[in-house]
Amino acid sequence: MTLMQIAEPDEAPAARLRRRAVGIDLGTTNSLVATVRDDGIAYVIPDDEGRPLVPSIVHYGEGATLVGYDAAPRQSPDPQNTIVSVKRMMGRGLADLTDDRRFPYRFVDGPGMVRLATRAGTKSPVEVSADILRALRERAERRLGGPIDAAVVTVPAYFDDAQRQATKDAAKLAGLPVLRLLNEPTAAAVAYGLDHGIEGTYAVFDLGGGTFDISILKLTRGVFEVLATNGDSALGGDDFDHRVFCWILEAARVPPPSPEDARLLLLRSREAKEMLTGHDAAPIVATLSTGQRIDLSLTAANFSTITRTLVEKTLAPVRRALRDAGLRPDALQGVVLVGGATRMREIRRAVAEFFGQPPLTNLNPDEVVALGAANQANALAGNRERGEDWLLLDVIPLSLGLETMGGLAEKIVPRNSTIPVTRAQEFTTWRDGQTAMAVHVVQGERERVADCRSLARFELRGIPPMAAGAARIRVTFQVDADGLLSVSAREQTTGVEASVTVKPSYGLGDDEIARMLQESFDHAADDMAARSLAESRVEAEAVVNATESALAVDGDLLSADERGAIDDAVAAARHACGREDTAAVRLAVESLNRATAAFAARRMDRGVARALAGRTVDSLA
Amino acid sequence: MAISLTESAAKHVAAQLKRRGKGMGLRVGVRTSGCSGLAYKLEFVDEKKPEDVAYDLHGVTIVVDPKSLPYLDGTVLDFTREGLNEGFRFRNPNVKDQCGCGESFNV
Ligand SMILES: Nc1ncnc2c1ncn2[C@@H]1O[C@H](COP(=O)(O)OP(=O)(O)OP(=O)(O)O)[C@@H](O)[C@H]1O
Ligand SMILES: [Mg+2]
Numbered sequence: 001m002t003l004m005q006i007a008e009p010d011e012a013p014a015a016r017l018r019r020r021a022v023g024i025d026l027g028t029t030n031s032l033v034a035t036v037r038d039d040g041i042a043y044v045i046p047d048d049e050g051r052p053l054v055p056s057i058v059h060y061g062e063g064a065t066l067v068g069y070d071a072a073p074r075q076s077p078d079p080q081n082t083i084v085s086v087k088r089m090m091g092r093g094l095a096d097l098t099d100d101r102r103f104p105y106r107f108v109d110g111p112g113m114v115r116l117a118t119r120a121g122t123k124s125p126v127e128v129s130a131d132i133l134r135a136l137r138e139r140a141e142r143r144l145g146g147p148i149d150a151a152v153v154t155v156p157a158y159f160d161d162a163q164r165q166a167t168k169d170a171a172k173l174a175g176l177p178v179l180r181l182l183n184e185p186t187a188a189a190v191a192y193g194l195d196h197g198i199e200g201t202y203a204v205f206d207l208g209g210g211t212f213d214i215s216i217l218k219l220t221r222g223v224f225e226v227l228a229t230n231g232d233s234a235l236g237g238d239d240f241d242h243r244v245f246c247w248i249l250e251a252a253r254v255p256p257p258s259p260e261d262a263r264l265l266l267l268r269s270r271e272a273k274e275m276l277t278g279h280d281a282a283p284i285v286a287t288l289s290t291g292q293r294i295d296l297s298l299t300a301a302n303f304s305t306i307t308r309t310l311v312e313k314t315l316a317p318v319r320r321a322l323r324d325a326g327l328r329p330d331a332l333q334g335v336v337l338v339g340g341a342t343r344m345r346e347i348r349r350a351v352a353e354f355f356g357q358p359p360l361t362n363l364n365p366d367e368v369v370a371l372g373a374a375n376q377a378n379a380l381a382g383n384r385e386r387g388e389d390w391l392l393l394d395v396i397p398l399s400l401g402l403e404t405m406g407g408l409a410e411k412i413v414p415r416n417s418t419i420p421v422t423r424a425q426e427f428t429t430w431r432d433g434q435t436a437m438a439v440h441v442v443q444g445e446r447e448r449v450a451d452c453r454s455l456a457r458f459e460l461r462g463i464p465p466m467a468a469g470a471a472r473i474r475v476t477f478q479v480d481a482d483g484l485l486s487v488s489a490r491e492q493t494t495g496v497e498a499s500v501t502v503k504p505s506y507g508l509g510d511d512e513i514a515r516m517l518q519e520s521f522d523h524a525a526d527d528m529a530a531r532s533l534a535e536s537r538v539e540a541e542a543v544v545n546a547t548e549s550a551l552a553v554d555g556d557l558l559s560a561d562e563r564g565a566i567d568d569a570v571a572a573a574r575h576a577c578g579r580e581d582t583a584a585v586r587l588a589v590e591s592l593n594r595a596t597a598a599f600a601a602r603r604m605d606r607g608v609a610r611a612l613a614g615r616t617v618d619s620l621a
Numbered sequence: 622m623a624i625s626l627t628e629s630a631a632k633h634v635a636a637q638l639k640r641r642g643k644g645m646g647l648r649v650g651v652r653t654s655g656c657s658g659l660a661y662k663l664e665f666v667d668e669k670k671p672e673d674v675a676y677d678l679h680g681v682t683i684v685v686d687p688k689s690l691p692y693l694d695g696t697v698l699d700f701t702r703e704g705l706n707e708g709f710r711f712r713n714p715n716v717k718d719q720c721g722c723g724e725s726f727n728v
Contacts, residue, residue: 003701003708006637006647007664 019149021381022140023373024176025184026129026153026167028087028236029209030340031056032367033136034374035144036383042191042371045143053366054139056209058083058131060120067135076267079104079259081119085238086132088210089114089125090170091162104259113166126170133174150381151176152373156211157183157229160398160443161455161484179380184208185215186226187372188338191363200333201227203321205351205359206369207314208339210236214318216325216332228324230317235310237273237341243306244269244298248284252294261288268294276300277343304346311350318354335359340366396421400477400485403440403449405430406534412477415445424476426492432549433465437473441487441500447531460489462496468545529582536585537577543589544573547596550603557602569595624649624676624683624693630700630709631679638681641665646675646682649698649711650689661711662689 018038022045025032030053034044044052051069059071059082066074074082083105089097094109106117115122133153140148153171155164164181171178185204192202199219206213213231245266248254257265264286272282276298284296322329335351337359342348352358363371401411404427413423429437437460444452463471472492479485488499547570555563569592576588626634634647646669650662666684669675674690676683685693696713 003703003710004661004663005708006634007662009648009664009667 018383019381020140020144020146021150021374021377021383022136022144022148022152023182023187023370023375023377024133024136024151024153024171025187025370025373026087026133026155026170027056027208027369028085028211029056029238030054030366031132031136032370033140034367034370035140036374036378042374042378044367044370045140047139054132054135056084056086056132058086058128060118060123062119065120065131067131076260076264079263080106080117083116083118083123083128085210086125086128088233089116090129091160091164091166092125104262112162126166126173129167129170130173133171133176137174137176148176150179150377152180152182152187152377152380153178154182154184154187154369154373156231156233157185157213157215157226158211158231158233164484179377182373182376183213183215183226183229184369185213185229185338186217187370187376188336188368189215189217189219190372190375191368192336192360192372201325201327201331203318203332203335203355204338205314205318205335205342206338207341207347208236209341210234210238212236212314212317214314214321216321216327227327228321230321230324232313232317235313236339237270239310240273240307240341240344241266241269243310244273244284244303247298247302247306248294248296251296252292254288254292254294255290258289261290264288265294272298273303273344276303277345300345307346311346314347315350315354329354330356332357336368337361338365338368396479398443398453399445400441400443400455400479401452402475402487403438403442406538407449408447408531408534409442409444409449409452412475413479417479422476422478424474427473427475428469429463429466429471429473430468431545432468434468434471435463435465436461437463437489439475439487439489439498439500441485448534455485456487456500458487458489458498458500460491460496460498462494463491464494533580533582533585536582536589540573540577540585540589540592543592544570547592550596550599554599554603554606557606558599562599566592566595566599623695624678624685625697626678626681626683627697627699628679630698631681633700633709634681638665643667645669646684648673648684648686649693649696650686651692663709 021035023034023042025034032044032053034042036042046052047054047068054068055072057068057071057075059066059074059078061074061078061081071082075084085103090113092114093112094107094114097103097107097114108115108117108122110122110124113124113126115124116128137148137151151171153167153176155167159167159181167181168178185206188204188206189202201216201218204213204215204217206215211231211233212235213229215229216227218225218227245262248265248269249257254261254265265288268284268286272284275282279300281297281299284294284298286294288294332355335355335357337348337351342351342359342361342365348359348361396413396415396417399411399415400413401409404410410425412425413421417423427437438457439460440449440457441455442449442452443455446452460473463473473489474492475487475489477485477487486499488497490497547566551558551563551566558566569588573585573588573592576584579585638644638646644665644667646666648662648664648666652660652662666682669684670686672687673684674687676685683698693713696711699710699712701707701710
């Protein structure tokens with residue numbers, strides 16, 4: 001750390017020009033842009049008709065591209081050129097879109113990310129998102145009277161590198177200067193924490209259109225710390241629509257509908273769902289392209305029944321997050337509801353019951369994320385008065401580490417570490433004369449590399465030949481404020497270095513992360529056993545290697561019998577390694593150590609004799 | 622929660638305040654910056670804010686904003702000379718990592 005000098009206090013802030021800063025909630029269903037007024041109050045910028053939301057819908061028409069409410073009416077007649085829920089495709093390959101039966105699009109599998117064939121050509125999810133962001137940027141620039149200087153865009157807490165990078169790329173394409181990405185629940189906490197000045201431990205329960213996030217946050221003296229995050233990216237209001245849709249098909253005996261009819265019925269499903277928030281029954285009326293007329297009524301009680309499993313599904317990630325934070329449900333001071341889908345009575349009831357208290361809902365659940373992002377953008381742009389600056393700590397959702405001998409994953413940055421973060425650890429070479437080391441970067445909670453996600457591989461070459469264990473290789477993991485990772489390896493004596501920035505290996509989603517986490521809990525005992533087995537095998541191999549090189553050099557110190565005994569012990573150790581029995585491997589290593597004890601002592605004597613040879617007694621004194 | 626100041630640091634702060642001709646003390650704090658996330662702040666104080674916490678150490682007033690306090694608990698501010706350079710140095714028991722840029726740290 002450098003030596004510091006005392007600085008003058010900051011100049012008067014009044015002299016400083018305010019920068020145009022916006023916060024953007026790029027949602028699966030709806031997107032918003034917010035900014036902070038001169039008096040420090042954040043607000044959502046509405047369109048000319050006073051509507052705060054922009055439906056996240058893009059229509060590629062003849063010549064023109066429509067976004068938001070203008071694009072919405074095109075869903076039913078032209079589903080293939082009207083893209084909705086594009087957020088679900090961000091950073092995903094075709095193979096990852098397991099629920100693609102629900103998308104009426106013509107998918108083209110592209111390098112890294114899936115693409116969509118539209119009338120306006122092949123579009124990547126990044127380009128489609130950029131069209132939404134561009135509409136938001138233009139809206140904000142009209143209101144603020146000039147180009148945007150700083151933007152903060154929110155992402156679900158569980159977005160992986162690929163999805164975050166895709167979001168950044170989209171913002172760049174839309175001409176937005178993104179200062180950083182912010183987790184959606186954290187943004188909501190910013191909005192609540194700052195507006196209300198509360199302290200304590202809170203849960204943020206965010207059920208939007210397509211994603212579910214739960215975060216446990218600690219607010220102390222204006223410092224936000226995320227204790228734990230969890231979630232499910234394949235769970236949201238859309239799924240409730242889909243349940244209603246299935247109910248309609250069954251109740252009205254509709255044969256498999258065309259994409260157009262499916263869109264129409266999904267639209268009716270959503271309207272019914274939203275209506276049920278304030279009513280006891282909702283009519284569902286539609287005429288399909290087949291001429292079939294649908295006229296049904298869905299009761300609130302019926303809706304509760306068909307969506308009960310979805311409501312329950314939200315509680316599993318909540319339990320995991322609480323466990324990570326080491327808290328019981330009743331230990332929280334409050335629960336914040338975020339996302340339009342938390343308006344559902346079923347959700348409010350379940351949340352209240354689980355946490356044993358009614359949730360906080362004083363801010364509009366559709367807007368809190370954008371408002372918090374605006375606060376953050378405003379602070380980062382330097383618009384805040386002195387003394388108002390606050391710290392915001394975020395965490396990484398999955399541990400980062402690398403592969404070590406025996407196929408084990410060594411965790412370097414434990415999950416839920418606050419970011420940005422830098423962690424380093426020293427490793428060494430494994431074989432005599434080894435000049436290269438492979439670094440395999442993995443992500444996940446499991447003990448075995450095979451059960452973790454592979455992020456990147458690179459090689460450190462040019463290590464000078466040394467005895468096994470003599471080289472010192474420092475591997476440094478750095479995660480920046482956006483959750484993006486770079487890894488470098490450096491051999492300490494020579495300074496040779498190699499590094500990798502984890503470029504999005506587009507493909508892994510929140511649900512996958514959730515699955516990986518769940519598995520790590522389910523397999524904790526297996527994993528421990530696997531780790532001991534792998535470690536004992538590595539140990540056995542090291543002892544066998546050492547014995548063999550010793551035999552090659554000093555084999556002449558042994559009688560035929562002695563040699564035979566050692567060879568047998570080596571063979572036994574090798575054999576034990578081939579089995580799945582940790583105790584047997586340990587035993588074999590012990591016998592090998594015993595079998596070589598006398599040999600080792602004789603080698604030591606010879607070594608000392610060699611070292612002494614040619615020296616005078618004087619030089620030893 | 623406590624922050625302390627070595628005698629040598631206190632002497633230098635007092636001398637610098639005197640030379641400056643105004644100011645009631647020294648502000649220490651942390652802000653987000655640098656490659657490891659947090660960086661120290663060291664400023665003269667002309668006016669204490671209501672929420673600030675103040676300490677009187679070796680005759681010098683140290684002012685800390687409450688948000689920085691948890692990151693600075695147990696920190697000792699020292700004044701040292703290294704070769705031709707002299708300046709203040711934070712000894713913070715909360716620091717887990719320091720970064721390559723020499724400016725920021727992580728707790
Ligand atoms: N009154 C209501 N009752 C029930 N659900 C509602 C109501 N109003 C909105 N919703 C639902 O909220 C969802 C949209 O929520 P929101 O706008 O917060 O999502 P989003 O932020 O776009 O999604 P995500 O956070 O997953 O990216 C939709 O499923 C919508 O049907
Ligand atoms: Mg949302």
